[in-house]
Amino acid sequence: MNRLSIAASCAALLCWPAMPAAAEDNPKAAGAADLHIVYLSRQNDAAYQPVRAENGVTVPTLPDPSPGADLAIRDTRATARAVDLTVTLDRRAWPEGAPIDGAADEIARSGAVAVIADVPRDDLVAFAKAAPKTLAVFDVRQHDDDLRTGFCELPLFHLLPSFAMETDALAEFIVQKNWRRAFVLYGPAAADKHLADDFAASARKFGAKLVAAKQFAIGNDPRRRDDIDVSLMTSSDDYDVVFLADTGGDFGRFVPWQLSRPRPVIGTEGLRTSAWDALAERFGAPQVNHRFARLAKRDMNDGDWAVWAAVRSVVEAAIRKGARDATAIEKSLAEDQTPVDVSKGIESSFRPWDHQFRQAVMLRSADAVVAYAPFEPFLHRRTPLDTLGVDLEESPCRPQ
Amino acid sequence: MPSSRPTRAAAATLLIAALVTSPARAAGTGQIFVSNERSSQIFVLTPDGDVTASFESCGRPRGMQFTPDHSRLLVACGSDDTIAEYDVATHKLAKRFRDVPDPEAFALSPDGRNLYVSNEDDAEATVIDIETGAVVQHYPMGDEPEGVLATPDGRLVFVASEAANLVQVIDVATKKVVKGIITATRPRRFTITPDGKHVWVSDEIAGLVEIIDVATLAIVGRVTFDVPGLRHDEITPVDMAISRDGRTAYVTLGRANRVAVVDVGTLKTTDFILTGKRPWGLRLSRDETRLYVANGLSDDVAIVDTAARKVIKAVPVGVIPYAVLIDE
Numbered sequence: 001m002n003r004l005s006i007a008a009s010c011a012a013l014l015c016w017p018a019m020p021a022a023a024e025d026n027p028k029a030a031g032a033a034d035l036h037i038v039y040l041s042r043q044n045d046a047a048y049q050p051v052r053a054e055n056g057v058t059v060p061t062l063p064d065p066s067p068g069a070d071l072a073i074r075d076t077r078a079t080a081r082a083v084d085l086t087v088t089l090d091r092r093a094w095p096e097g098a099p100i101d102g103a104a105d106e107i108a109r110s111g112a113v114a115v116i117a118d119v120p121r122d123d124l125v126a127f128a129k130a131a132p133k134t135l136a137v138f139d140v141r142q143h144d145d146d147l148r149t150g151f152c153e154l155p156l157f158h159l160l161p162s163f164a165m166e167t168d169a170l171a172e173f174i175v176q177k178n179w180r181r182a183f184v185l186y187g188p189a190a191a192d193k194h195l196a197d198d199f200a201a202s203a204r205k206f207g208a209k210l211v212a213a214k215q216f217a218i219g220n221d222p223r224r225r226d227d228i229d230v231s232l233m234t235s236s237d238d239y240d241v242v243f244l245a246d247t248g249g250d251f252g253r254f255v256p257w258q259l260s261r262p263r264p265v266i267g268t269e270g271l272r273t274s275a276w277d278a279l280a281e282r283f284g285a286p287q288v289n290h291r292f293a294r295l296a297k298r299d300m301n302d303g304d305w306a307v308w309a310a311v312r313s314v315v316e317a318a319i320r321k322g323a324r325d326a327t328a329i330e331k332s333l334a335e336d337q338t339p340v341d342v343s344k345g346i347e348s349s350f351r352p353w354d355h356q357f358r359q360a361v362m363l364r365s366a367d368a369v370v371a372y373a374p375f376e377p378f379l380h381r382r383t384p385l386d387t388l389g390v391d392l393e394e395s396p397c398r399p400q
Numbered sequence: 401m402p403s404s405r406p407t408r409a410a411a412a413t414l415l416i417a418a419l420v421t422s423p424a425r426a427a428g429t430g431q432i433f434v435s436n437e438r439s440s441q442i443f444v445l446t447p448d449g450d451v452t453a454s455f456e457s458c459g460r461p462r463g464m465q466f467t468p469d470h471s472r473l474l475v476a477c478g479s480d481d482t483i484a485e486y487d488v489a490t491h492k493l494a495k496r497f498r499d500v501p502d503p504e505a506f507a508l509s510p511d512g513r514n515l516y517v518s519n520e521d522d523a524e525a526t527v528i529d530i531e532t533g534a535v536v537q538h539y540p541m542g543d544e545p546e547g548v549l550a551t552p553d554g555r556l557v558f559v560a561s562e563a564a565n566l567v568q569v570i571d572v573a574t575k576k577v578v579k580g581i582i583t584a585t586r587p588r589r590f591t592i593t594p595d596g597k598h599v600w601v602s603d604e605i606a607g608l609v610e611i612i613d614v615a616t617l618a619i620v621g622r623v624t625f626d627v628p629g630l631r632h633d634e635i636t637p638v639d640m641a642i643s644r645d646g647r648t649a650y651v652t653l654g655r656a657n658r659v660a661v662v663d664v665g666t667l668k669t670t671d672f673i674l675t676g677k678r679p680w681g682l683r684l685s686r687d688e689t690r691l692y693v694a695n696g697l698s699d700d701v702a703i704v705d706t707a708a709r710k711v712i713k714a715v716p717v718g719v720i721p722y723a724v725l726i727d728e
Contacts, residue, residue: 074543075543075563075564076564077542078523078540078541078542078543078561078564078566078568078580079542079561079564079565079566079580079582081580082566082580082581082582083582284544284562284563284586287520287521287543287544287563288563290521291521291543294521319582320582339585339605339606341563341565341585341586341605343563345605345633346605346633347585347605347606347633379631383631383632383633384631384633
């Protein structure tokens with residue numbers, strides 16, 4: 001693979017001596033070159049199994065997001081053809097129960113240079129640790145902050161916004177609205193507490209004030225009504241907005257109508273964050289949504305978008321920088337921060353320190369994308385996108 | 401340029417030819433047409449900015465163009481899948497080309513016979529015979545094709561695919577896509593220098609304009625816009641106009657709320673003019689003393705005095721004005 005990329009850059013120098021600008025931007029490969037991408041999933045992955053309705057909470061079954069990869073390849077086909085690049089995608093569903101480290105070597109031997117890892121968290125970590133240097137790995141599913149801070153040395157790129165980016169987006173929203181006093185209500189799950197903590201940190205970062213943070217319990221025991229009755233819990237000091245962290249989604253459905261004061265709810269109800277939404281109306285999103293719907297016969301969600309953006313990023317590195325192997329792809333994306341257009345207004349790219357995809361975050365209600373974070377009043381010396389999430393100074397990771 | 405000055409006889413011939421091929425052009429009603437994509441209206445202004453008429457158009461009108469004789473106004477209507485033809489004098493609907501999927505921009509061949517339409521959803525450019533309304537040709541394009549330009553010599557058609565970061569060039573005679581040119585992020589619109597040698601393409605998200613050499617079909621230069629006090633991502637160039645002497649270009653900068661003035665010779669930006677919120681389409685008056693700029697997010701058209709480089713009037717129009725066209 002190394003030989004190929006050298007050949008490509010030589011050709012660029014030889015063919016375009018008079019046009020350095022053009023040569024720099026679109027290296028022309030000598031003859032057709034292949035870029036092989038593997039889409040890795042787990043057979044019978046629990047994430048995509050039907051969820052039984054419980055207590056009236058119906059969670060729609062999550063669809064397989066791999067059509068996002070097909071769309072990205074179709075979207076980039078004409079441009080790839082212009083530089084004689086052929087992109088191939090191979091789907092691999094690793095058997096249930098089999099250790100996933102075994103997949104790493106096999107995939108590397110197939111000549112693949114990039115892996116779109118649509119796998120559970122543990123598999124992702126195991127796979128990234130086992131992956132040889134010839135594979136760049138793209139996480140298209142996880143939001144966990146510790147995956148961004150705890151595995152700095154792995155060749156792992158994260159497409160979806162981290163939880164910190166999402167709570168930062170909400171904190172920016174309430175501060176620019178001057179709804180600075182926030183009341184935090186969180187549930188019994190560990191994930192609820194994590195989310196509430198992330199929001200507290202975001203509130204501090206942007207200058208919102210936490211009036212109170214209370215944990216709710218689920219039940220009917222009148223002796224525990226101080227933890228169960230939302231009206232009682234929220235009748236304290238005044239606040240402008242309620243941040244709700246209820247990842248279970250049962251209790252939270254009623255919260256907007258049970259508050260003691262008529263205040264908007266954000267978090268897991270009301271105004272929520274998303275990397276992508278089928279209702280997005282700006283920045284060319286309707287066209288992407290329309291293309292996806294025609295291809296997959298369903299709406300495009302954030303998972304589909306993450307897969308689409310990951311494949312686009314790899315192909316973009318190949319088209320713009322002539323990257324044909326994992327090292328060159330990593331350099332182009334993380335070091336050179338090659339811009340990728342993901343139809344969210346501002347050009348996206350990967351952060352060199354933690355390989356997080358910097359991007360606008362959508363804030364949506366039940367039937368509209370209401371706003372895109374970051375918001376105008378918040379500035380950053382590099383790009384306003386870096387006001388969202390863990391900045392270089394706060395991250396334990398360093399550009400490699 | 402004395403060497404190119406036509407002899408008296410040749411000039412007379414040229415004049416006659418002009419009269420024969422474009423009789424209405426010489427007359428020119430002076431009307432300024434403004435399409436408004438959200439309110440589906442076309443506004444009509446006088447050169448001084450008085451609104452003399454507005455009429456309901458087909459749904460979501462965006463790109464507009466005159467037929468070569470200026471008797472008809474062609475309008476691309478995205479939500480109706482239509483390209484409509486209005487009478488320039490009476491503003492009455494004259495003709496419709498239906499089943500053109502979500503048209504935004506298009507170009508008319510210089511002979512006025514063929515419409516080159518970009519179909520955003522189908523990644524295609526279609527060619528419509530303007531007399532019969534028949535689709536005579538399909539060209540597969542990159543994704544989200546938008547800006548279309550037919551060179552005045554009738555030889556080439558340029559199509560920009562915004563999601564594919566690609567400009568494709570159609571050779572009209574051989575009916576083939578002869579070149580794919582990779583651009584920076586989100587190429588949107590074109591303009592051509594008066595000498596026909598360079599095509600300018602605006603890259604909206606990358607925030608620059610790239611210059612394509614028509615002879616070699618390669619990118620030979622770029623214009624960047626460093627607006628003092630603004631960040632790179634707030635600069636989103638879209639529409640462009642170049643003065644007839646080929647020296648000065650005007651570029652709307654979208655989110656930067658300004659129009660850039662560019663010295664074509666050096667490709668350097670010499671000035672920025674604040675015009676309104678998200679300037680989109682723009683046109684120069686024939687005498688080049690005025691620039692008309694559609695401000696998409698402040699629902700008005702700014703009239704700029706090009707000598708003073710200042711807005712002299714802002715005219716409220718419909719909702720989300722998109723393109724400006726001047727009949728003179």
